[in-house]
Amino acid sequence: MSKTSSMGRGIMALLAVGSRTKEGLPGGTVADIAADLGKDRSQVSRSLRGAQQEGFLERTEQRSYTLDWSLFTDAQLLTERRLQTDGATALEGLAAETNEGCFLGVLNGDSTVTIGERVPAGSDLVGSWLGRPYPAYCSDAGQALLWQASDSEVRTILADVAFVGHGPNTPVDIEDFLTRLHAARRRGYSIVDEEAEPGLYSLAVPVRDFKDEVVAALQVVGPKARLEPKREAGAAALVSWGKWLESALGHSSSQ
Incomplete structure (x- = not known):
């Protein structure tokens, strides 16, 4: 043979x-x-x-x-390291193309947590989001991080969440969130339009690893008045850098 x-x-x-x-x-x-x-x-x-x-x-x-789970543990640790190193490269490139705040987030229970950021001086975003949790149902990264979850899995994750209004367009309940998630999948990226806070607009894509599992979300965030008119250009840059980061993590486009 x-x-x-x-x-x-x-x-x-x-x-x-x-x-x-x-x-x-x-x-x-x-x-x-x-x-x-x-x-x-x-x-x-x-x-x-x-x-x-x-x-x-x-x-x-x-x-x-x-x-042999030690092999998979080593692979997981490698993915986490690559998210930090190659993630920083993706954030730099994305911020240079969009001139907006760019972030990398992960899911932690029913919240998202920022693990990387690049905020250009002219982005009008103040302060750092590193390490800060935010409710997944209305965060910039939430839809992208739940990209592969089934409706029943989303309902389980958000079962005990109170849908508090953080902005004028915050989802009112799980079904509202699912409707937006389904639309994001069809579009190829998520749009969070004044859901996290008034005047804030963001785009996000899921980032998958070598196991074809979503391990992070890459985001572009800025004032709605400035980012929404250039949504298509921002989305194109976001999708491109998202695919680059996935490739760095060993994800195959054929998966």
């Missing part, structure tokens, strides 16, 4: 173990994985041993193969 086909079998076996883990099962034996894949046991056994030797899998005393 060719080296490529051997690699393909190894990936299939690894994904099969991952699927069992996702279903809440404690990994699987050679017989389990062979049955899942409909493959010969000896062939599957070689693939599992190879994945174990490469550090992707562990073998328990019960002869069951499980994911």
